[in-house]
Amino acid sequence: MPPRPRSRGDAHYAKPALPHAELAKQWSDRGMAVPDPDRALRYLRHIGYYRLSPYTIPFQFRDGSHRFRPGTTFDDILDLYVFDRQLRLLVLDALERVEVAVRAGLTDIMSERAGGPHWYVDPMHFTSRSKHDRLLSEIRDECAQQLRRQPEPAGDAMTYPSALEHYLITYGFPELPPSWVMVEMLTIGRLSHLYSNISPRSARTAIARSLGLNEAVLTSWLKTYVRVRNVCAHHGRLWNVGLGVYPAIPADASITWLVDRTVLDEVDARRHRLYPVLVSLQTVLSTVSPRSTWAQRLVQLLEQHTRVPLPAMGMFDGWSEDPFWTAHLGR
Template identity: 35%
Template sequence: MTRSFSKPALTLTDQINLLESRGLIVSDKAKAEFYLARINYYRLRAYCLPFEQSPQTHQFKTGTTFENVLDLYIFDRELRLHLLDAIERIEVSMRSIWAYELAHAYNPHAHLDRTLFDERQWVKNLAKLHREVERSNEDFIRHFKRTYSEALPPVWVAVEVMSLGSLSSWFGILKPRQARQKIATHYGINHSVLESWLHHLAIVRNICAHHSRLWNKEISVAPRNIRSSGHPLHNGIITSSKKIYNSLVILLYLMDQIAPNHQWGQKLLNHIKTCPQSLSAMDFPSDWESRQIWQR
């Protein structure tokens, strides 16, 4: 049964007093006020949960400091930035490959050919693309509208106004198996695995872009595993998990495919080792450091 909300708004001082009443050690109240004013008490509360003895009482474990909570918050913030760096490169790569393969296998406006796609979702995707083109202020879109009579630009232009979520959907509804696999082959994986990974990464990307908690969150869509015994990432995905470990493995693998000499993996590895909480909260297996994907 629901009840009326009756909690009052708390001042920064009241917020600190509440945290202290629950056992949090706040040795520098000015510092705590500074961060609470800029982060928001409610946002920071999510990072208090791993340090609590019980979710019912909200009492902190003995010895927990404000700095412990803040360090976890900062770790997660930097983790999101690391992931956005890789996702941006993977998204740009996928845009390029998807557009190139469609244009050369079919024609420059292959995305307008309903026979190539699942028709029901194609209608929705096309309507969304029309809206994206219509509201775009990009120079290349304005140039196309001034110069050509077609309502929509060719696929290599259209793809530049698609989000990763849109691109994931367009790939997912592409019907010809040969075209799907030709795109997926650029990444050394099966087309059904690529479809799953793109969907998963689009969700992760949105979590990062909206500055949401990431480090121990369950991702709503779990990525597919690679079953081929000869593949370097064979069974590298933990199928029972929806945590961020799988996302990191996928990003490492895809970065290895599109930028073999990248330093992103080493930077990620260095950051992971600074995690102020147990890596098991992100579903890291106990032998993760010995797995091939983490050898940098």
């Protein structure tokens, strides 16, 4: 069951909009060293004070005063902001490979098992009829939108129509495109819903196995990846954000995972940080992209930003010494 919505507060918001110079001075007054005010103002204009503000919190005293710990500089905040941006790009790189692999595995397995490329049109392959109806409605809407778009000029050898456009302007039947075109139309959220609605369970299991997982784990991880991808795609804060949905820890010994599983016990705060998401992404990459250098790039990113508070990510000194990571780091 989804959590019950929380009630709204009753206070009146009365904070004024302040000029960038005043906001920068506010940081200085609270103990942050801003040696180049003009440079700081430039970043405030193009990033925004309230976007940077969450990155100041790790450098403040935890007494509600918003005062900064001695030695804190504007570059500390900017470095953490840049780290988070680079982390989002790194996570998106892994998510792309995972999402593409799910699409490929799903369409290949279902097209072979369920009677051809238009298997998804038949409700017999789904658990919920209403969810299936919604899927077909969304696909029909997108097909209609594609036909309403301005076509590319004819004769341009460097411009190629999308697979969807090619199908729609070439074929009149079946009405909807084949599975391998359909899955490319789906967001990761719609892909997650499609996967979880497929029947029978053995089909979902076969799809999960193509990624080195089982059905329950893939169902859980896709839900987490929907949230993570939305944070990354909208340039949100990732390194210490509360995601609200976290990947299931696999109990199946055949699934690649940390050797020391105690570091992500259910009672441990790390369980509800970014770290298990990073582990899960590397788990899938070990199957779908076994020569990936993603783990090395993660280590390099953290080595380049040594002031990042690892506990806020659910990480700890020596995290990369687990055999799970050393196997992917070539150590």
